[in-house]
Amino acid sequence: MPRLEVCVGPNRFETELAWVNYTSRPTEIDTPLFAGRVLVLIRDFAGVTPDGSPPKRDVPYFEGRSRKFSILIEGRFKAREGVKPYTGDEVQFGSDFDYLPDSFPMAPFNAGMKIAKWIDPATHYEFQPPHGRPYIMSPYAACMNTFAAYPAPDALSRAIVLSHHDAQHPHHDGPEEGSFVPTEAINDKHKWIERPHWSFLGLKGDPRVDDFLASHSSLVLPPPASGASLQPANTTSARPGLSQRSSSLALGTLPQSSIAARSDSPPPFAAESGGVGFWGAPIPKQDDSGTSTPASSAAEDTPKKKKGSRFSLASLRHALDTSSSSSTDDAHDHITTADQLLAPGASAGGRDRAQSVGSAYKPNVEVLKQLGPWRFADESVDAAEDTNFVFLDPDHPRSVAQRRKHFCRDDGRHCKEFVYDPDVIYAASFFAPFCDLNTLDIKMGPVGINVAEYFTKMPIRYTLRSTRLAPRPDGSEGPPEEEVFATISFKLPQPSSSAHTPQPSYGTARMTAPGSIGDAAPSGSQGRASGQAGGAAVHGDEVDRKGRRKPRVLLMGPRSGGKSSIRKVVFEGMAPSDTLFIERTNKSSTDDINSFLSMRMFDLPGGQLDPEQLNLSFEDTDAVIFVLDAQSTLHDMIRKLSVTMHKAYTANPGIQFEIFLHKVDGMSEDYRLDTLQNLRDRLTEELFDMSPELESNMNVFYHLTSVFDTSIYEALSKVIQKLIPEQASLERLLDMLCSQSSMDKAFLFETSSKIYIATDSAPLDNQTYVICADFLDLVGDFTQLYEAPPTTVAPPSNDLSLSRTNTLQRNSRSTAADSVSTSSAPGSRRESSTAHAGPAAGEAGLNGGTAGGVGGKSGKRPARLPSSKVRLGTGATIAQWGINDHLSLVALLRPQAQDQHAALIDYNVATFRQAVLAVFDVGVSAPLE
Numbered sequence: 001m002p003r004l005e006v007c008v009g010p011n012r013f014e015t016e017l018a019w020v021n022y023t024s025r026p027t028e029i030d031t032p033l034f035a036g037r038v039l040v041l042i043r044d045f046a047g048v049t050p051d052g053s054p055p056k057r058d059v060p061y062f063e064g065r066s067r068k069f070s071i072l073i074e075g076r077f078k079a080r081e082g083v084k085p086y087t088g089d090e091v092q093f094g095s096d097f098d099y100l101p102d103s104f105p106m107a108p109f110n111a112g113m114k115i116a117k118w119i120d121p122a123t124h125y126e127f128q129p130p131h132g133r134p135y136i137m138s139p140y141a142a143c144m145n146t147f148a149a150y151p152a153p154d155a156l157s158r159a160i161v162l163s164h165h166d167a168q169h170p171h172h173d174g175p176e177e178g179s180f181v182p183t184e185a186i187n188d189k190h191k192w193i194e195r196p197h198w199s200f201l202g203l204k205g206d207p208r209v210d211d212f213l214a215s216h217s218s219l220v221l222p223p224p225a226s227g228a229s230l231q232p233a234n235t236t237s238a239r240p241g242l243s244q245r246s247s248s249l250a251l252g253t254l255p256q257s258s259i260a261a262r263s264d265s266p267p268p269f270a271a272e273s274g275g276v277g278f279w280g281a282p283i284p285k286q287d288d289s290g291t292s293t294p295a296s297s298a299a300e301d302t303p304k305k306k307k308g309s310r311f312s313l314a315s316l317r318h319a320l321d322t323s324s325s326s327s328t329d330d331a332h333d334h335i336t337t338a339d340q341l342l343a344p345g346a347s348a349g350g351r352d353r354a355q356s357v358g359s360a361y362k363p364n365v366e367v368l369k370q371l372g373p374w375r376f377a378d379e380s381v382d383a384a385e386d387t388n389f390v391f392l393d394p395d396h397p398r399s400v401a402q403r404r405k406h407f408c409r410d411d412g413r414h415c416k417e418f419v420y421d422p423d424v425i426y427a428a429s430f431f432a433p434f435c436d437l438n439t440l441d442i443k444m445g446p447v448g449i450n451v452a453e454y455f456t457k458m459p460i461r462y463t464l465r466s467t468r469l470a471p472r473p474d475g476s477e478g479p480p481e482e483e484v485f486a487t488i489s490f491k492l493p494q495p496s497s498s499a500h501t502p503q504p505s506y507g508t509a510r511m512t513a514p515g516s517i518g519d520a521a522p523s524g525s526q527g528r529a530s531g532q533a534g535g536a537a538v539h540g541d542e543v544d545r546k547g548r549r550k551p552r553v554l555l556m557g558p559r560s561g562g563k564s565s566i567r568k569v570v571f572e573g574m575a576p577s578d579t580l581f582i583e584r585t586n587k588s589s590t591d592d593i594n595s596f597l598s599m600r601m602f603d604l605p606g607g608q609l610d611p612e613q614l615n616l617s618f619e620d621t622d623a624v625i626f627v628l629d630a631q632s633t634l635h636d637m638i639r640k641l642s643v644t645m646h647k648a649y650t651a652n653p654g655i656q657f658e659i660f661l662h663k664v665d666g667m668s669e670d671y672r673l674d675t676l677q678n679l680r681d682r683l684t685e686e687l688f689d690m691s692p693e694l695e696s697n698m699n700v701f702y703h704l705t706s707v708f709d710t711s712i713y714e715a716l717s718k719v720i721q722k723l724i725p726e727q728a729s730l731e732r733l734l735d736m737l738c739s740q741s742s743m744d745k746a747f748l749f750e751t752s753s754k755i756y757i758a759t760d761s762a763p764l765d766n767q768t769y770v771i772c773a774d775f776l777d778l779v780g781d782f783t784q785l786y787e788a789p790p791t792t793v794a795p796p797s798n799d800l801s802l803s804r805t806n807t808l809q810r811n812s813r814s815t816a817a818d819s820v821s822t823s824s825a826p827g828s829r830r831e832s833s834t835a836h837a838g839p840a841a842g843e844a845g846l847n848g849g850t851a852g853g854v855g856g857k858s859g860k861r862p863a864r865l866p867s868s869k870v871r872l873g874t875g876a877t878i879a880q881w882g883i884n885d886h887l888s889l890v891a892l893l894r895p896q897a898q899d900q901h902a903a904l905i906d907y908n909v910a911t912f913r914q915a916v917l918a919v920f921d922v923g924v925s926a927p928l929e
């Protein structure tokens with residue numbers, strides 16, 4: 001059984017094995033560029049330890065969280081003579097590779113990248129950079145899951161901080177008040193709660209900070225009288241009360257002397273004498289008995305801070321007003337410093353917890369001087385987000401999502417303007433629920449893949465680096481590489497005998513050989529099957545030809561939101577105006593969108609936002625569509641929605657949330673956008689209040705929809721495209737087809753529903769989609785007129801007939817599911833090869849439309865693809881080709897292209913068709929004439 005090796009270092013040539021899950025043993029980095037510490041946590045870690053001892057499998061960090069790993073980096077980008085400080089866009093974090101494996105599966109990669117880009121639009125990749133090392137990177141300030149900063153020890157006298165008091169707790173002067181470092185702690189209800197801390201705003205001398213101070217001069221307190229708060233360092237005397245520490249309560253500078261003199265801080269540079277640091281932020285004292293953690297009780301005392309109530313200037317004023325009142329602070333009895341945990345003679349329990357390995361962590365004195373003591377030694381304490389130093393707008397603290405948006409917006413303008421101050425320590429963590437590093441299983445959205453095979457000769461690597469180029473770190477010749485600050489690598493040595501070809505998989509299903517349907521069911525789903533609404537079990541008709549479970553989409557929403565209308569209009573061809581007469585849904589129903597697309601959709605009856613009432617699990621659901629009526633009040637609904645989303649995300653972090661703000665047809669453009677913005681803001685806020693982590697990690701997409709126009713088709717197309725791993729390959733094929741065949745735009749439609757599963761990468765304007773969708777509709781209507789009656793002749797059992805003649809029949813939508821996915825029951829299949837589309841050709845200026853077995857396996861002579869072409873008034877041609885029973889290609893040809901290159905275009909389309917069928921692995925037909 002291969003065991004994971006996790007290494008950390010200043011570059012890929014100088015790494016050392018990391019103490020994974022030992023919170024008190026970060027790996028230190030000290031180079032001319034960067035001084036920092038890196039901590040790696042991995043859920044259920046079963047890998048290698050530096051001294052060969054058994055791995056520490058878990059830490060409280062993962063309690064109540066779906067994260068599978070976390071990387072915490074604390075550090076400062078050093079000042080260098082004549083070198084400008086780094087700007088926000090220059091410092092990047094992401095993965096870099098030694099090479100791109102030959103057989104790397106690009107389709108799931110592209111799908112994964114799309115999802116990554118939705119989460120963080122600044123993500124970019126380069127497969128062939130000049131130095132030959134591919135990478136996927138994003139600006140550090142934008143992509144990290146938490147981001148915070150605090151002053152370096154030697155910059156304390158210039159540090160401007162904001163106290164934590166709020167109106168509810170003006171007197172609260174708990175021990176954590178003295179910490180610069182934003183942290184959260186787990187309480188005994190297993191919830192992570194942010195702890196109070198001084199919020200760092202910046203350093204005096206920084207023009208932004210000086211401006212801020214000037215505009216808030218009434219709040220700036222004079223520096224404390226010299227010695228006012230001085231206490232002998234490391235004494236056991238009582239902590240100074242509120243009135244004695246006015247400088248720490250206000251917007252103002254913090255003279256180093258007053259910080260160093262705090263009773264709970266060790267003396268400056270004590271490290272040199274005893275291995276302890278200075279300006280130590282208190283960390284709750286550990287309980288020797290181990291039965292309860294003071295960290296949790298401290299956290300419990302702390303009310304959950306809501307957005308808008310943190311670090312507000314109003315609350316600061318309140319704090320200042322009361323600053324002369326005496327404090328009954330007896331916190332001294334309950335606190336100690338992180339350094340004291342490490343000091344000789346500290347309580348055994350504390351030391352055990354902080355240094356659970358045999359040998360004590362001996363911090364490098366230089367690193368200690370530059371960064372101060374390590375703040376995250378306590379297992380129940382984690383880094384938290386605080387970006388007041390970015391926005392300087394304490395009345396409106398920003399969420400993680402808002403920080404990300406800020407740095408990505410306007411082509412990264414804010415990122416370029418942001419400067420990493422060499423006197424500031426930046427702490428950031430990166431974590432993810434989608435990658436199990438013990439096995440190198442990655443699951444992003446609907447795409448799952450095991451990548452161990454591709455990383456036998458190189459590790460998976462996360463790197464913090466700049467965009468500035470420097471000589472190669474190993475001194476070898478060659479093009480320069482980006483400067484690296486820190487690198488973290490994960491390697492799973494793979495015995496060659498166990499090498500396997502990784503295969504992408506849908507959703508949570510495991511890969512199986514076609515036929516072994518039972519195995520394809522996600523574990524547990526069979527058990528949940530009986531009596532469930534919508535049939536949540538994975539039955540034979542719920543896996544595709546490759547044995548993969550079909551993506552499952554839940555359609556939910558309040559009563560009369562429009563769910564049934566969407567289902568009926570899109571998948572059953574009902575006229576939109578007839579939806580007025582739809583009866584209320586009382587029980588859930590299931591729809592196969594199409595057997596080719598292999599989608600299942602469950603329409604839950606109105607009002608039920610909680611699938612538990614229906615015993616339906618989110619674990620094997622790939623996307624949830626919430627249909628909300630834009631014309632109704634959404635207030636109550638948003639709360640319910642957020643609770644359901646929370647539940648769904650907890651059960652399945654890869655789940656996609658699609659919010660359809662429906663029935664927008666009667667609304668003006670402005671009103672639509674306002675309503676959407678309102679919904680988005682309020683939902684984001686609700687989710688943030690539930691859990692900031694949740695809010696920043698969820699995949700939530702919004703759509704404005706109506707059944708009275710094409711918006712509903714477009715929205716569903718976008719939902720479905722994210723669930724088809726083949727989508728990226730199809731897009732590339734369409735790109736090639738367009739460039740070789742004088743096409744302006746091409747869509748691959750699911751014929752019966754008019755949902756497009758792929759389009760080329762050229763920008764899409766709504767009008768083009770409408771024309772193409774309408775044309776497809778028109779051809780379908782014509783085809784019906786001339787359709788031959790279906791026969792019931794059963795095909796030979798070995799006839800997969802997946803590429804039989806296209807008939808473009810609208811009616812196929814009701815039988816589509818049968819025609820492919822139930823090949824095990826041939827008698828039930830509709831034999832469409834006898835249907836003809838030919839006569840329609842003449843009517844609409846069509847070019848083909850003959851029947852015949854184009855399926856190579858049928859043994860029949862392949863025929864031309866059925867197609868229809870119409871010249872538009874602009875001279876352009878709109879053309880449609882049947883790809884198979886379920887798919888149609890519709891393209892907009894440039895003027896004259898059809899006249900001049902008709903044969904070439906048809907040939908290219910035929911080749912394209914074969915490629916599409918190959919992509920879906922449904923068999924490649926014989927060449928077409």
Ligand SMILES: Nc1nc2c(ncn2[C@@H]2O[C@H](COP(=O)(O)OP(=O)(O)OP(=O)(O)O)[C@@H](O)[C@H]2O)c(=O)[nH]1
Pocket residue numbers: 557558559560561562563564565566578579580581582583584585586604605606607662663664665666705706707708
């Ligand atoms: N204006 C407008 N009305 C719509 C739209 N979609 C549906 N409706 C109307 O909304 C009403 C309710 O639609 P349904 O599809 O029955 O709603 P539902 O969510 O399935 O409701 P339940 O069956 O109670 O779960 C019907 O009268 C539809 O005609 C739309 O896009 N625009």
